[in-house]
Amino acid sequence: MSRRNSAARSRTPQTHDNSSTLRIIGGEWRSRKLPFPTLEGLRPTPDRVRETLFNWLQTSTPGAACLDLFCGSGALGFEALSRGATSVTFVDQAPEVAYQIRQNLQQLKAQNAEVTCSNVLDWLESKVADQEARYDLVFLDPPFNRDLIRPVVTLLESRGLLNNQSLIYIESESHWVPDGIPANWILHREKRAGQVCYRLYRRNETLTAEDDLIFSPEEGSPLSS
Template sequence: MPKPTKTNRSVRAPQTDSGELRIIAGTWRGRKLKFPALTGLRPTPNRVRETLFNWVQASVPGARCLDLFAGSGALGLEALSRGAGSVTFIDNATQAVRQLRDNLQLLKADNAEVQTAAAMDWLQRQVAEADAKPGYDLVFLDPPFHCDLLPQACELLESRGLLADQALVYIESESELGAPAVPANWQQKRSKTAGQVTYSLYVRDSAAQG
């Protein structure tokens, strides 16, 4: 069965309902930001974000980050607040993208870009240009559940030359499925399960390729 190419969040008609997320630490500590109430959009909970950024805190300052399946942008925004060099946000839900751009403008963040695209389509369009463009140092992968998107997303990140030599990749996945399939040169550093979700951190070892 072919894998779905349309990813991220289901797009719904405009509505007035919205949610709120809070930046945990850094320059924008305590700032509250809105995000649209869209089907499938589930910002990473505060407690999980705190755990994640405890894991990666030494690697965030100056890092070039990718927030794939961005949704509310909670992970990328937290990274920016904590000193990331830049963040690229990718999502295909128009409302989510619009609100994320508004939030970045509100925060006066000029080191981020937001692209409206299905994550898998965006990955497939990228060309390996390792010499022309540095790879991402830190990648957040929080795809919609029950869509089987992680294996292909991980493979494309690797095969398209989008990752730095020692890149860190954070993954949220369904705990019922066990450890996600990742490239052989990605080594798991941390993992934790809370209810139906498993949170894992991998490091890419370029020396182990092939």
Template sequence: MLRIIGGEWRSRKVPFPETEGLRPTPDRVRETLFNWLQNITPGARCLDLFAGSGALGLEALSRGAESVVFIDSSPAVVRQLRTNLNTLKSQHGEVITASAINWLESRQTDTETRYDLVFLDPPFRKDLLPLICELLEKRNLLADNAVIYIEAESELSQLVVPGNWEESRVKTAGQVTYRLLFRQPASTT
């Protein structure tokens, strides 16, 4: 069971499927993250790539996000996310069955929603982050001052992100290092 930490659905518990590699963001990490995001989340358009349990996107919706698009490649995960959104009576979540890379590659530059807040929690030790970050920029999917949350294995020594992403906060909890980055608008000079 996944417990929502704060907001409208505070203390509500929702199930998630037991799928290999699925590791919900721990309560303690989510609490810290959403303390960092308390002024950003209300009204934000969010993208939860590698949604898994939906912990991050559901927490954002509970705390007033305008919308969350959940992307996951597992049909079992997608079914459960849809069930959980129905249980919570949320009309602001969209769940899409797709690999994050395929979904990003299929986006049409300059015609898509530009997200204010993006959650990136890919499977560990697959080296997906550099390509994912590059695609978010190339497809123009980020609002000018977007905030990007990245959760990765703590042994990942160097995180390769676009040059206009500025790391604001970083913490490690056990085997997980989590970061908050702020996107600076690209200069038009």
């Protein structure tokens, strides 16, 4: 989870003497620790949540083209790369974030990622519909209580950035009501951890909200603590 003030920041990264670290929990770089800048409200998605998420995605991450929006520490994108994703595009408006992610990619000798320092909505709005790269897996973890999910998911659809059967992970405050989700995004998994709710949707151009997936008994209820 990556929370930060949305106010515009200087384009020149500042040096942080007390940077924090995240730990990659699986894959090629398992247990590697990576620094991220100490910015107000910024912290990686907790290990427990990442472990659950990538258990959900264990057959979908290898070979996937991924998009990490509001990437913050980069925890989700790095985890995907470690577990075999073909590529990750990191997008965040904070120069300190973009700088550190580039440094971490160099440290890991990762050649299959790009980092864009931009406001996420501006970046999405700049895309030309149906003329852009499409993504198999999208991580969406915006700052809480800013009403950013609805415009982001609308732009992902309208700009043609998703493949059929793309998976979209959304992390939100627990009281957020998931309205504005495109009808062809079918809720696949949902879970709550403290004050955070995280959901995984699967896109299908041929389905509508009435075709929601049915969970098998061994998967448990869609929403659990």
